[in-house]
Amino acid sequence: MTATTAISRRSSDVSDLRSRLFVTRQLTLDLAAPLSDADATIQPFDDASPAKWHLAHTTWFFETFVLRDHVPGYQPFDERWAFLFNSYYEAEGPRHARPRRGMLSRPSLDQVRAYRLHVDEALDAAFASLPPSALALIELGINHEQQHQELFLTDILATLAANPLEPAYAEAGPSPCYAIEPLTYHRGRDGIVEIGANGDSFAFDSETPRHRIFLSGHQLANRRVTNKEWREFIAEGGYRTATLWLSEGWDWVCREEIQAPLYWGRNETEFTLAGRREINPAAPVAHISYFEADAFARWAGARLPTEAEWEDFAASADPNLGNQLDEAGSAMPRPGGGMFGDVWEWTQSAFASYPGFAPVEGAVGEYNGKFMCGQFVLKGASCATPRGHSRASYRNFFPPSARWQFTGVRLAQDA
Amino acid sequence: MTATTAISRRSSDVSDLRSRLFVTRQLTLDLAAPLSDADATIQPFDDASPAKWHLAHTTWFFETFVLRDHVPGYQPFDERWAFLFNSYYEAEGPRHARPRRGMLSRPSLDQVRAYRLHVDEALDAAFASLPPSALALIELGINHEQQHQELFLTDILATLAANPLEPAYAEAGPSPCYAIEPLTYHRGRDGIVEIGANGDSFAFDSETPRHRIFLSGHQLANRRVTNKEWREFIAEGGYRTATLWLSEGWDWVCREEIQAPLYWGRNETEFTLAGRREINPAAPVAHISYFEADAFARWAGARLPTEAEWEDFAASADPNLGNQLDEAGSAMPRPGGGMFGDVWEWTQSAFASYPGFAPVEGAVGEYNGKFMCGQFVLKGASCATPRGHSRASYRNFFPPSARWQFTGVRLAQDA
Amino acid sequence: MTATTAISRRSSDVSDLRSRLFVTRQLTLDLAAPLSDADATIQPFDDASPAKWHLAHTTWFFETFVLRDHVPGYQPFDERWAFLFNSYYEAEGPRHARPRRGMLSRPSLDQVRAYRLHVDEALDAAFASLPPSALALIELGINHEQQHQELFLTDILATLAANPLEPAYAEAGPSPCYAIEPLTYHRGRDGIVEIGANGDSFAFDSETPRHRIFLSGHQLANRRVTNKEWREFIAEGGYRTATLWLSEGWDWVCREEIQAPLYWGRNETEFTLAGRREINPAAPVAHISYFEADAFARWAGARLPTEAEWEDFAASADPNLGNQLDEAGSAMPRPGGGMFGDVWEWTQSAFASYPGFAPVEGAVGEYNGKFMCGQFVLKGASCATPRGHSRASYRNFFPPSARWQFTGVRLAQDA
């Protein structure tokens, strides 16, 4: 999931925007509250980032594209930090190599907090006089920071999981205990439908333009695959049966010795943000790769939905409901749930441009477009997605082997 | 490009099939005629195969799926060879590791020729009494072998290119010298169109079922990008401008120090099956990766066509025309040409299943389906494609960094 | 440099031992004083360790081999930590993988300090009643911890060097400015000499037994190679002349693009524990690999000394003189200096066992012996070596490409 560019802010007036900005900025700080400087410094693997880096990078985004570009006389907090906290914007010059982000014990977490304060105060002071183009970048920056809030949680989960002591990020109460709803399928619409952002609210460039697409007969499952069902897949040799897997997926299973979802351990436990816990059989399976989702579907005599099938199916669902992120704490998938929340759902659709897609001009245009290769689309939202961030047209994407996000699966079938 | 499964042979009667079988078998032998045993043994890199391996693997296919399974009393030529020459059929048991194919100095080229003769004679003897299911596998085997004929040529080109002495595979006359047709765009059809195999002739499983799809307004170039245009791209810094490239493509360019198409060398020459030659500016550029095709299109203010745009556009073209493979020799792209021949054309479409797609039962079903991840579709045909092998619905596919095939690019635009 | 085993403590009475123990323990804490929790957590590369790990590992050594094994009723601080802080003692069970030491944000630096206090108090309480075998392990533990003090400084230098902000570990005054002594050679002794520990004081097992060896005619330089001389080597193409280098060294130079000592940067500066500073031309060159030392010697028409030549030459020098570590601060090589201090000196001798060498029994015997492969001996002491730790018979060792230690070179010649 990566930053993208704003295309609309019709629906929000400026005071609402200001409010949402600082609510978002505060939530990021709250997420960091349980962490020590050292916790916030570690990079658990190349594709993840240290917590401190997320805090600083999201701030750099506002400092660069809003303050530097639109606020005369703004003094950067530290001119050397642009090199450290630019993520991948080639147009913004050279930058610290991604796999070296874990080398930054300095600046300290406190210094990064001071950086955030400096930028927040400057945003606050300048807000009233920002031009519309800057306000659009504020909107983009909010959404960008919300994406990093989710990454913050999944990266810190990976960081703590790398520690043999298995420290918990935060406490969590006992998991609710629900019966599992029987699996049924609902028929989706055939024929021409429209997908993509409808212009009612903010969306990233890759969700546009809204366009027509033809759907063949199909049906989608009423709920996500559960941990209980995943155990059956394991028990029946799912991870040892080559013919269930994509060729590249089977290579991955053999090479990485994959035998279960990412954080599953012995004695039917899994590692979570609240530490090691018993696996809840009724909860949707999480932390599975595209390869695993696809193999499971084949084993189950089903398939993954396409992005368009999912999006049209979810068009009438309320994206603000469900188990999503409202405040700092141990986000965790829960039993039940609808189209949004708990886990992102893998689709069989490669992340590609929509007909007529054009990236925004300038550095902020280096967003979704350049990742349209080797990635699959995920739809919905997870327990770590800030509520209000997602919508039916939202296009999350990851490579097929990634599984440190809260990723799950909903089955589909031809009809 | 990988073997696939037959779904139809309505249009060919048995005697035609028999004739096509042995014509195909003979062409493979002819392709090997210029090679020494050592030439045929080398594996230039992991994804390529030795020439000898192609000769034996295509034979193993007939021996296994036709003779072993349908001809009572057939004695395999050598029971140990199944281990050596199975490519990736998990259902057929363990096999020699792909990157170790170049370790097989034995069996010798002559022994492999003897193997071919043994199997051809058995096929000939059994032909009259083969059941329809076996005839369908013969049809599949012919198409499978034709795919390997193209790989044979591209792999031997890579093999000879790895030799500092730069030996030629075969002689070739001077390149024809044509004026370059000015670049224009033709508008394609909007709205619902049908793509996929129409059932008139043999097709692979991944081309089915024929289905409806919605096309937005678009236009396609009248011809492929030429070597001359590619030189301009290089001269204007195309390979040094990060913002033209997909993120993963830019990593590839930097890591592999890519600066030109695969076989281009000093002094405006390129290495070909006929040895080192002057680059023909009017010929379509070849041996470019998806990453390069995509970056070029962006540089040119255009984009790559989708598979459906290309297929609908080519529906009325005759797939048997153009510069394709008729006999052994130095296949080479030539100036001019239509939708088929010279070079395969990259599309922006990921290789994925069609609505309602179902792989064939049994080992031969381990074909296209398991490669539906991380690959892009190429359409048309190249100078190394056996004439008669391709059609508008044909779906060739390769990973985005592959470029040892004869791969080129036709531009498209929204309209 | 790795922990080793005690063979003698004849010369120290118990109260002196106790005093030295707590002086050593305190110095380690002092070395950590300038570091944040995050500084102390980072592992800059696989062969280095986080500062926090050094603090804990040296403590684990006392806890395990002294308290656990010799103090009835001792309660370990945290039973899970043995897994984290065992370095390589196979006999002590499984342990955290070395390249994953940088994943430990927990325990925090403060917790590790509490661990040190817990163990120190237990050592203090038990000291009076420790049996002689435990006192020998105390002596070993002191020497072991002194080795880690040096590694602490070189690892933290590497850690801070990995940060583009180039933070300083501690302040340092201006470098003294001396004239460079002209290079002369002194003839060493020929014939049979004795080398190895003489039994007067503590020594590691690999220094024993003292034994006879035959020396051919030779002479050693009066001082180390200086930065000024190294610049001449660079200016005359030393790093670009294959014939100066060992074959493996030349591969290393090409692959790693080596062009200067490790921390040298632009504008004749180098990165040091005191931050970026101007290179002092009169100081001995530091942070060079064996490969570089050997190539330089060849360029200079000389060679590296053997271990025995060096040791016999240094036999009458006082190992307690020179620029060595007395207190926490920015250790740095200085101009002038004798056989001990400033930089360790590479010898051409592979690290191998002495005739009659036998490792100590038990886990503490897993020390020097198991590293007798692929390592070269360094003699003397560096600016980061705790004063009193070294002696003429001391055998430091590192692989030929290592250069993050304070390593330099003294030339030798046949005579």
Added chain:
Amino acid sequence: MTATTAISRRSSDVSDLRSRLFVTRQLTLDLAAPLSDADATIQPFDDASPAKWHLAHTTWFFETFVLRDHVPGYQPFDERWAFLFNSYYEAEGPRHARPRRGMLSRPSLDQVRAYRLHVDEALDAAFASLPPSALALIELGINHEQQHQELFLTDILATLAANPLEPAYAEAGPSPCYAIEPLTYHRGRDGIVEIGANGDSFAFDSETPRHRIFLSGHQLANRRVTNKEWREFIAEGGYRTATLWLSEGWDWVCREEIQAPLYWGRNETEFTLAGRREINPAAPVAHISYFEADAFARWAGARLPTEAEWEDFAASADPNLGNQLDEAGSAMPRPGGGMFGDVWEWTQSAFASYPGFAPVEGAVGEYNGKFMCGQFVLKGASCATPRGHSRASYRNFFPPSARWQFTGVRLAQDA
């Protein structure tokens, strides 16, 4: 084992030299007789070379250093081949990358034979008028080619072992069946001894100068370790006991999953030049690495001999006796045997220069000296060593993990 430089040919008159030259040249051709062009083309791994390459490289050596440099008007066979067949002589210019030697299907084996003929005829024609310096290079070239004869056999063994069909290089009769001599130890000489080439005959530069060295009390085993003893080592968990191994060796065992000598397989068989055969329990174990030899010695309560101990011990043995290479065929270690023949014997001595060692001037000086890092000395000779090639002062050397040579072990102890 690598080419080195001549220092003496006092004992051979010119006609003897001529005779030895062509006998040597012929033996190389004989060794190649059983091979197909394809067999001779394969490079089984980076450190090995194709048989064809050995044939050409040894010829290039004579062409370059004798004919080109000393025979006016000599026309090289093909000027492009110097690039292909230079091994590592930096002074001779750029060359084909070592790991790419297996890419050379051309020149063919027949062309390489023609190359040999061309050079042999030129050597023959020029022989009478060659100056002494050229004759010294002939002597060097003979010894160089003998080294490559041994490598030829070990590399072709590795090549055939990489083929699942396990073809035999040549037939061999049944192994002789001897009782195993009981293991005893013989005391070697203490005090000052001389080692190194004594100037009576040809020797490589690294064997010089002869020099004095001090030996401590020691004893050597009367015979090599047998396959039977090695089986006991395996049965008692030798490969699973970390404390028996050097640290780097244990990493190697775990990473490469080493469980037995290189070519040992199921059912107590091993792959040999004569194909798969039953392991002869009385024969000396072969194809073991230094790591294995060292671990075995530790398990046996012994140690490896030093080079000097071995050399002094062997000084009175006749290096021309024993199972060495007399003619083309399936070389194989046999039971019994003395200090020379069957297997090279690992010593604990790192390959380093002798006091006063100076490489020869010019390109031929790029021999032993540049490999004095990371290698251990092996003494004696193997079943693949051309008889007459070795002597007590001979210093073979390989890295500690190498085991595709005929390498074994003789135990030693302190006394």
